[in-house]
Every structure is written in C-alpha cells, then in structure tokens.
Amino acid sequence: MKKINVKKLHTMKRENKKITALTAYDFSFASLLSDAEIDIILVGDSLGNVIQGHENTIPVTVADICYHTKLVAKGTTSPMVIADMPFLSYATFDKALDNSCALMQSGAEMVKIEGGKWTANIVSELATRGIPICCHLGLTPQYIHKIGSYSVQGREEEIAKEIITDALNLEQAGADLLVLECVPTRLAAKITSQLKIPVIGIGAGKFTDGQVLVTHDILGLSRLTPKFTKNFMSNSNSIAKAIELFKESVRSGDFPDEESSFD
Numbered sequence: 001m002k003k004i005n006v007k008k009l010h011t012m013k014r015e016n017k018k019i020t021a022l023t024a025y026d027f028s029f030a031s032l033l034s035d036a037e038i039d040i041i042l043v044g045d046s047l048g049n050v051i052q053g054h055e056n057t058i059p060v061t062v063a064d065i066c067y068h069t070k071l072v073a074k075g076t077t078s079p080m081v082i083a084d085m086p087f088l089s090y091a092t093f094d095k096a097l098d099n100s101c102a103l104m105q106s107g108a109e110m111v112k113i114e115g116g117k118w119t120a121n122i123v124s125e126l127a128t129r130g131i132p133i134c135c136h137l138g139l140t141p142q143y144i145h146k147i148g149s150y151s152v153q154g155r156e157e158e159i160a161k162e163i164i165t166d167a168l169n170l171e172q173a174g175a176d177l178l179v180l181e182c183v184p185t186r187l188a189a190k191i192t193s194q195l196k197i198p199v200i201g202i203g204a205g206k207f208t209d210g211q212v213l214v215t216h217d218i219l220g221l222s223r224l225t226p227k228f229t230k231n232f233m234s235n236s237n238s239i240a241k242a243i244e245l246f247k248e249s250v251r252s253g254d255f256p257d258e259e260s261s262f263d
C-alpha cells in the first residue's frame, strides 16, 4: 500500500471512501496498525490516560509525545503519523513553531491542535511554514478543567454555530484535517458537508469522512470507556482481527451505530 499523505486523504473525502484512524504509542502497535492498512496513526495525548495512568491529558509533555512518536515512526509503513501537540505547547506562536518542529523531527507527518478561534493565527503561521495541521473541535479534553466534564458539545444552537464558524475559519487558516469529538451526529454531518478538508469523527456519528478511536478502548484495555467507543475484541480472537474488524466496520458504515453516537 502506498504511503498516505494529505493529498490522498483529500482524495478519499472526494471519493466518499471512509478514512480509518487509531492511536498508537509504540513500535508494536504501529506495526499492527500498519499491517492492517489503517490510514492514520495518531500519537494522541490520550497516552496520558492509557499509558501513563493520569486522570486527564494535562500532564503530557512535548518530550513524552516526541518519545512515543519516535517509537511509532519506527513501526509505521503506509499510515500517516499524526502527533498531538500537548497542553499549552502551542499557546504562543514561538512555542508552536519550536514544538511542532520537535514533533515533526521525531517522525510526525502532521500535528494536531485542540481549540477554536484563538488557534487560527497559529494554524495559519504553521501552515505557511510547511507544517500540516489537524485541528480538533467539539469536546477538547485539554480544556477539561474549564469545561468540567467530558460531555457532548454543540447541542445548543449558539454553541453549534460557534463550532461551525470555527471549523470554517480553521480550514480557511490552512488546516488540512479536522477531528470532531463528541458532537451530535447532525452537527458533524453539517460540518463535514461544508468543509473541503476531511473530517474525522470520534463520537460524532456516521456521516463524517472517517473515524478515530483510542486503540486501548477498542481492545477492551481501558478502565473507563466512553459511550462512543466500541470493544471490537469481544468478537475477535486476536488483536489483529479486532483492528481489522474496526477498519471494515468503519469502511462499510456499520460503525458508528446509534449506540455510539449522540443526538
């Protein structure tokens, strides 16, 4: 399989081919996801929860993500590697430039940034300098102490409008991809149809251009599993089969079903 790049992801959106994405934090899982021909491997700051055992992603550092990105890059063949910019590592332009450079030099091929309006300038400056960017809207776990709980975002009309405006502005600023987390299916569908860039959902219903989940969640390894995820291990006799089942379920449109989505 050929290496996945931004152009390929955009072609997949145009051709209505669902994009599959899973997290990995080390060589072995990156190899498994590569063997399964998953399109995107995300070195998520969810490693704070599932690897480091923290309650949230706030303690994760740039050094942590660089370390895990290097391990993942070694095991990755065709998938695109996206690395999360951790909490406040992109709070100013200078920080964003230095830290995204560190992640790209560790093997990332795109970086992911959480947040709306205020990130547009950062996105624009990074994009100009050749850094591919994935924005992340809806539920943004790095804001947990501000929002108070991991709840569905955008049920109220005003907030929904804000998320739509942010998505359009971030695309305009130069974002290459958007992750939408924990938003009502209808809102995600609307955003997906309005944007030219691919939209990858997590708890955002079945009408996005693709789906991302935390690999530990789909393998039943996490202590707390959100409603939007699914244990693909319960119908598989190996990790490789569970990953394959996730991929096929996303491609066929069987996942996410209503149980894993929000109204």
Ligand code: KIV
Binding pocket: 023, 042, 043, 044, 045, 046, 047, 084, 179, 181, 202, 212, 213, 214
């Ligand atoms: O950190 C992460 O794994 C993520 C996904 C849940 C989208 O941001």
